[in-house]
């Protein structure tokens with residue numbers, strides 16, 4: 001069980017994006033790098049980005065490994081064609097102009113073999129010169145920054161009349177190159193302890209993996225973005241300092 005992926009409404013309540021900044025970010029990058037309008041969103045979650053894109057000129061498909069997320073997409077965004085599948089092994093039998101993978105979904109590929117499998121699935125599902133657009137945590141941010149690792153962060157949200165309080169601890173598993181999280185949820189019932197982990201990718205490691213998978217990196221930047229302090233805006237200059245906590249990449253299939 002995962003409280004947030006099992007409850008897509010709570011997920012959107014916890015991480016609101018009422019301005020559809022993430023979907024607009026995708027649209028601006030696809031426009032800037034001259035991509036097509038046939039798009040696959042891998043790790044599509046609640047489908048809010050896929051839904052916005054499909055209402056704005058894209059034909060959108062989605063892949064996710066959570067049945068409750070996909071049930072939510074089918075109910076709220078029926079125009080999005082979704083498939084229950086693992087990002088390391090999906091086979092939709094067709095190709096797309098653009099593949100997106102947003103909000104660190106790619107970092108659920110924990111091992112090098114997982115990452116290779118995912119990128120090879122992306123290659124197989126893109127037309128020649130198709131675009132890959134991904135947005136994730138930046139492993140390089142943790143070189144010299146401990147602010148996300150210090151202490152326990154407590155947050156409360158009220159959803160459908162119930163207050164949910166989460167206590168979150170993050171730490172780094174250096175050997176596995178993973179950011180690990182333990183989150184305890186309290187809402188009157190027995191506390192629910194949930195563990196997650198994200199692969200920590202360094203910018204040049206990501207570039208190398210994409211290169212080996214047959215992609216040319218067109219842009220690799222930390223800011224602006226949909227989840228950065230500096231908000232995303234169309235035609236904004238892209239910062240290549242790569243020290244921020246988010247990493248954004250646009251790559252083209254060679």
Ligand SMILES: C[S@@+](CC[C@H](N)C(=O)[O-])C[C@H]1O[C@@H](n2cnc3c(N)ncnc32)[C@H](O)[C@@H]1O
Nearest residue numbers: 043044045064065066085086087102103105108
């Ligand atoms: C942080 S959410 C991001 C959702 C969405 N992309 C967004 O930006 O709102 C990560 C999503 O990845 C999905 N996911 C996790 N591991 C996966 C896997 N191995 N294959 C496919 N989807 C996966 C989860 O079910 C979840 O919906």
